[in-house]
Amino acid sequence: MSEQKQEMRDYVLPFQVGEHAIRGQVVCLDRVAETILSRHQFPDPLSMLVGEAAALVSMLGAALKFDGRFILQAQGDGPVSMIVADYATTNRAVRATAKISNGKEDKIAKAKGPEFLHLLGKGHLCMSIDRGPDFDLYQGITDLRGATLSEAAIRYFTQSEQIPTMIKLAVGKLSLPGQEAMRWRAGGILVQFIPAEGGARDRGEAELQREEDKEAWARAEAFVATVAADELLDPSLSSEDLLYRLFHEDGVRVFDKTPIGFECTCSREKIAGVLDRYSDHDLKDMVEDGHIAVTCDFCREEYKFPVKS
Ligand SMILES: [Zn+2]
Numbered sequence: 001m002s003e004q005k006q007e008m009r010d011y012v013l014p015f016q017v018g019e020h021a022i023r024g025q026v027v028c029l030d031r032v033a034e035t036i037l038s039r040h041q042f043p044d045p046l047s048m049l050v051g052e053a054a055a056l057v058s059m060l061g062a063a064l065k066f067d068g069r070f071i072l073q074a075q076g077d078g079p080v081s082m083i084v085a086d087y088a089t090t091n092r093a094v095r096a097t098a099k100i101s102n103g104k105e106d107k108i109a110k111a112k113g114p115e116f117l118h119l120l121g122k123g124h125l126c127m128s129i130d131r132g133p134d135f136d137l138y139q140g141i142t143d144l145r146g147a148t149l150s151e152a153a154i155r156y157f158t159q160s161e162q163i164p165t166m167i168k169l170a171v172g173k174l175s176l177p178g179q180e181a182m183r184w185r186a187g188g189i190l191v192q193f194i195p196a197e198g199g200a201r202d203r204g205e206a207e208l209q210r211e212e213d214k215e216a217w218a219r220a221e222a223f224v225a226t227v228a229a230d231e232l233l234d235p236s237l238s239s240e241d242l243l244y245r246l247f248h249e250d251g252v253r254v255f256d257k258t259p260i261g262f263e264c265t266c267s268r269e270k271i272a273g274v275l276d277r278y279s280d281h282d283l284k285d286m287v288e289d290g291h292i293a294v295t296c297d298f299c300r301e302e303y304k305f306p307v308k309s
Pocket of ligand 1: 266300
């Protein structure tokens with residue numbers, strides 16, 4: 001078991017700072033980031049943004065205490081028209097994708113990095129929790145603001161949900177010891193002030209009245225704000241060591257890691273079901289070389305359906 005733990009390269013590590021209501025997660029996506037991003041082959045700045053979205057939903061999704069899917073969706077009128085990432089608790093799997101506006105590939109490639117607002121333009125950011133058909137869909141929507149995805153998410157939580165939040169995300173290509181090829185890697189850290197466990201999350205701001213809480217939160221927020229990209233991506237710095245580095249003064253307690261995988265929910269049957277909804281005329285237009293080929297937006301898996309002529 002301990003050997004298995006050491007080998008875990010894709011995970012979310014939950015933690016609590018001191019005795020305070022400050023909780024958080026550290027995420028590390030190694031094989032998962034490489035799988036998602038190498039399949040899409042987006043220009044690098046967009047790959048980084050999609051990797052950040054995958055890291056963020058992994059932290060938020062892994063913290064859910066019930067079966068469900070955490071979905072982040074950003075839509076805009078910029079060179080990138082959409083980014084979607086989701087995390088399913090049932091198989092602890094994340095997936096992520098993006099849509100590029102027609103002909104805007106070059107503009108994206110020239111971006112300096114994962115410039116969220118610059119790449120998406122005007123639009124909105126939506127966070128949803130889907131617990132299946134027996135529950136109402138929980139959905140929060142806000143305008144796209146914030147130069148980076150972490151800034152946009154911090155703004156969403158502090159303003160729409162009244163939960164004091166600090167987030168740092170990082171995505172980069174690096175070669176691990178003993179490997180020559182450059183591989184994608186994504187990491188992140190999130191802290192929130194969440195008072196009563198299982199209680200109303202929206203009381204965060206209101207409960208942040210006690211002087212002691214205020215000070216502890218201000219420290220946690222400031223410490224997380226200092227986390228550099230290389231601290232989140234460096235495979236030789238363990239998440240536990242990073243947390244100790246940040247919070248040793250207040251004391252930090254870590255909980256069991258959640259292993260994260262990559263898995264797509266697409267299937268031949270589902271795609272066939274979608275094709276069934278098209279008219280014969282539209283289907284005819286899709287035929288090429290005697291079959292209809294459909295590629296899943298999330299995992300780039302290609303499904304081919306032969307057509308009888
Ligand atoms: Zn798929």
